[in-house]
Amino acid sequence: MTAFHSLSGVRTVIGVDAGTAGLREADHLIHHLVDVLGLPSGTAACTHLIRGTDRRSTVVSLALPDAATADAAWKRLVALLAGPDRATAGAVLGEREHGPAGAVACAAQAAAEHERRQGGRAVVFPGVERLTSTVTVGEVLTHTAIDRIVVLGAPPDAAGPDGDAQVVTRDHVRPEWHDGQLVLTLQPAAGGMLAPFEVPNPTPCCADHS
Structure with a gap:
């Protein structure tokens, strides 16, 4: 992974x-927030399913x-959420609420998961724009923030797929944070290729933001 695509070091996370x-x-x-807040290319954005609260939702x-x-984005975000149609929305940035x-409690839980890199399904992350059409495993690991690739059904201690293996991205790649690493799960596809385990059907609207 190049230095540009590294997610190492201290980062500032906003929960919404x-x-x-x-x-x-x-x-x-x-994708809407990335656009309207003018977030830079180094942004990483995740979804988090919050359970065990009265407010069950998918937080970002x-x-x-x-x-x-982060400070500039927070100010623009608060202004955006100040509208009457957003009265039930909540956000956190560190100690700011x-x-x-x-809603603030759910946003804080999502931000903490992302900050610890212990949870979160990444939608936007460094290098994601390169994951279109068909790419190799080596290209995924070299040019994006994805740290590790696993193949569904492979033994837990198995080595990852060969770097020359072809990945049919379907323009929909959603790695997840596990134990401090951004992990992409693949499954066998037609023609001896691999494809992301998550199919694009649940979120077809995102093609509009590519």
């Missing part, structure tokens, strides 16, 4: 609970490259 009910809506929200987190960028307590 806008009441999105599922992955399609949450993916759309992420935005990891920004530095404190100055906006919105009702329930």
Whole structure:
């Protein structure tokens, strides 16, 4: 992975609970926020399914490259959420909070998961724009923030797929944070190729943001 695509080091994470009910809506929200907040190419944005609360929703987190960028994004976000149609939305950035307590708590949980790299399904991440059509495993690991690739059904201690293996991305790649690594799960596809385990059907709207 190149230095440009590294997610190492201290990052600043904003959590946002806008009441999105599922992955399609949450993916759309992420792309909308990236656009309207003018977030830079180094942003990593994830979805988080929050359970065990009265407010069950799919919350999003935005990891920004530095404190100055996060501060500017926070100010624009709060202004965006100040509208009457967003009265139930909540957001957090460190000790800063906006919105009702329930939404703030969910947003804080998502931000903490992302910050610890222990949870979160990445929709936007460094290098994602290169994951279109068909690419090799080696290209995925070299040119994006994805740290590791696993193949569904392979033994837990198995080595990852060969670097020359072909990956049919279907323009829909959603790695997840596990134990500090951004992990992409693939499954066998036609013609001896591999494809992401998550199919694009749940979130077709995101093709509009490519």
